[in-house]
Amino acid sequence: MPFYPALLDLSGRLVLLVGGGRVAARKLASLLEAGARVRLVTPALCQEARELAGLEGVELIERGFEPGDVEGAWLVISATDDEDLNRSVAVAAEAARVFVNVVDVPPMCSFIVPAVVRRGELTLAVSTGGASPAAARRLRQGLQAQFGPEWADYLAILRAARQKLTAQGRPAAENRPLFYQLVDSQLMERVRAGDAAGVDEVMRAVLGPGFTLKELGQSLGRDAAREREGA
């Protein structure tokens, strides 16, 4: 089936998560990372889920699922191994016209979850359409090795430069070639090398004065340690 790919803005939006096992804990972590509010419905929690359930933004309901739990949710995820329960969750979500993922049960899903690499604002999402989650995982691992932490700084610089340039009010047709000159320049190599002076040099050559790291409120290497730990 040709799934429609999209990136959801879940910040401040309610998501219903059913189940309290290790898989639910993993889903809870990624939902909170995306800024969602989570209603967690489960009669029992593993230690990891219990810890995350104590965080801000989580409404823990310690009992079995009831169809009314879907009320107000923008998205539903069911992470239990009980087939009847999963079906009840899927039916309730469908009736409420809310997208639902039943982990590992494609026929009950109205959306499926890709394997993901994040580097600051870069998101690489891999889906095989459900053909092979193992292949999706291997692809993700390959991308993780290929796209390093420098992408976080690189995109932060590009965003800041783009905002400053577009705020100057020139026609988009004039700005456009500059954006391509920038992404086709040595900028990425300089960022990767942690060469701040080199970055400034490239920015000056392409965009003129006013676009140094300092002038853009940017610096290098902020996310490197974190990304190395998470890689």
Ligand SMILES: C[C@@]1(CC(=O)O)C2=NC(=C\c3[nH]c(c(CCC(=O)O)c3CC(=O)O)Cc3[nH]c(c(CC(=O)O)c3CCC(=O)O)/C=C3\N/C(=C\2)[C@@H](CCC(=O)O)[C@]3(C)CC(=O)O)/[C@H]1CCC(=O)O
């Ligand atoms: C990407 C990832 C995201 C995540 O789950 O967060 C994800 N599965 C991951 C891993 C993984 N899952 C499974 C294995 C064992 C090897 C294998 O079976 O291949 C491995 C690998 C491992 O663990 O080593 C078992 C499995 N998964 C599904 C079925 C049922 C079926 O295929 O019918 C079965 C058999 C269950 C059984 O045996 O009973 C179904 C789905 N799994 C999906 C997503 C959706 C399609 C994704 C796509 O487009 O390809 C879909 C359709 C629905 C959904 O769950 O959204 C995550 C990788 C995270 C990462 O490492 O980056």
Ligand SMILES: NC(=O)c1ccc[n+]([C@@H]2O[C@H](COP(=O)([O-])OP(=O)(O)OC[C@H]3O[C@@H](n4cnc5c(N)ncnc54)[C@H](O)[C@@H]3O)[C@@H](O)[C@H]2O)c1
């Ligand atoms: N995609 C993946 O990577 C992956 C990996 C492992 C397992 N899985 C699948 O994900 C599912 C969950 O795995 P798990 O290891 O977290 O399972 P688990 O058995 O540890 O967790 C099931 C959870 O469901 C809860 N539950 C039971 N009855 C309930 C009810 N009536 N209402 C609400 N919650 C209820 C339980 O309290 C428990 O916390 C399984 O179906 C498994 O096949 C997927």
